Amino acid sequence: MSVENIAVLTSGTDAPGMNAAIRAVVRTAINNNVRIWGVYDGYRGLVDDNMEELTSISVADIIQRGGTFLGTSFCKRFRTKEGRQLAYENLKKHNIDALIVIGGDGSLRGAEEFERETGFSVIGIPATIENDIWGTDYAIGTDTAVNTILQAINEIRDTAKAHRRTFIIEVMGNKCGWLATYSAVAGGGNMVIVPEEEYDKEKIINKVKTLHDGGKSYLVILASEGTGNMQELVKELEARTGISTRLTVLGLVQRGGSPTANDRVFASVLGEQATLAAISGLHNIVFGMQRGNIVCIDLRDAITNKKEYPEDLRHLAEVISL
Incomplete structure (x- = not known):
């Protein structure tokens, strides 16, 4: 089945660089002749059917801004089976084929449960200043x-x-x-x-x-x-x-604050890769970075495994603190 419509949302706590990721998703989709929809206020927007088609102009002048122009939230209704079913119906109503979720651990958990329960194609992009997502050395916003x-x-x-x-x-x-x-x-x-x-x-x-x-x-x-x-x-x-x-x-x-160059570039790369993957029909994955290389991780692995604490950095902090 060819992918003709993709939706993107930001969820949970905001992280600098989210706007850069959205921008890359939107323009990559348009460049590949795929319609792109922005979902406002995270999963709440899915449940409330608060989404609209975006254009290249929609994401102009946002790469330097912190926060997320789509808005974000913590949606209790999406945590219920009834809420997720309503979100699914709203996506299907707009003929959307895949959903890209930009957020942290809780947002990715919601994305994985949504796909597992409804069968809807989901791809995750890690965005959290805490950098607590397994499988990636960094998340958008950390730098x-x-x-x-x-x-x-x-x-x-x-x-x-x-x-x-x-x-x-x-x-x-x-x-x-x-x-x-x-x-x-x-x-x-x-x-x-x-x-x-x-x-x-x-x-x-x-x-x-x-x-x-x-x-x-x-x-x-x-x-x-x-x-x-x-x-x-x-x-x-x-x-x-x-x-x-x-x-x-x-x-x-x-x-808060304007994202660094590293976060802007990292977010742009992840946004592009996630969109190309969605267009190719891939799903139930999250993109990240390992040792400088962009990697694709199983979404369930990302949420079920605990990120290892950097003991080498801890040791270094101890050594050079004298």
């Missing part, structure tokens, strides 16, 4: 988020040095310590706290003492969200070491 964190580290280090303080910088991660670890290595962090390791408060306090006694007048510690109560750690560090300590939670600033 931009790291650079945002590095900017914060640079600025916080200035005030840390001025006041002889220890700063704990909490970054996002969604139970994955990649973002904190990578940022610690790139940003010269003195310590990294991640969910992949047991939260050992005594070990952290002792290392802060050791580094301080060894001549470090200020410290920058990277902590992944959900690893422990950082407010309590700050209080105990101050009480037991006498070192002025502060916590900075970067929060949603990590998700």
Whole structure:
């Protein structure tokens, strides 16, 4: 069966570079004489039949923008069998042959369940700053988020040095310590706290003492969200070491901003490859990168396997933090 209509949506939390991926999907489809439909507000748009055909002009002037011009959401109705059936009927109503889903772990899980349940052809593109998708070294948005964190580290280090303080910088991660670890290595962090390791408060306090006694007048510690109560750690560090300590939670600033060149190019390549695959009749797959090469991964494998923590980077962070 020839593919004549493809739909694209962004789902879950936004990530810088999503617009670049959408742009590539749209223009690749048009270049191959395939009609392309944009679904607004993620899976909610599928359920509500909120979609329209896009043109090349529709995606002009978006490659440099963060967020997603299609909008995104968390749709409870799509999590029900009735909601997914309605989404299927809406796609068929527009004679759409394949769906490209741009999003993170939860979005890809929804895509896999949708195809398994309805038989509708789905292809995934990983887009999440947490970089927690199995089978790909990077996801769209990760590089931009790291650079945002590095900017914060640079600025916080200035005030840390001025006041002889220890700063704990909490970054996002969604139970994955990649973002904190990578940022610690790139940003010269003195310590990294991640969910992949047991939260050992005594070990952290002792290392802060050791580094301080060894001549470090200020410290920058990277902590992944959900690893422990950082407010309590700050209080105990101050009480037991006498070192002025502060916590900075970067929060949603990590998700925003204009995507880096790396994210724009990566998103464009994945968008093109996903669209060409859909046109060729491939489905139930997700595209990613391994050792610099674009790869095609089974969608179910991507959502059922846990991404390995980069122990080599963790070791490097430890070695060069002295």
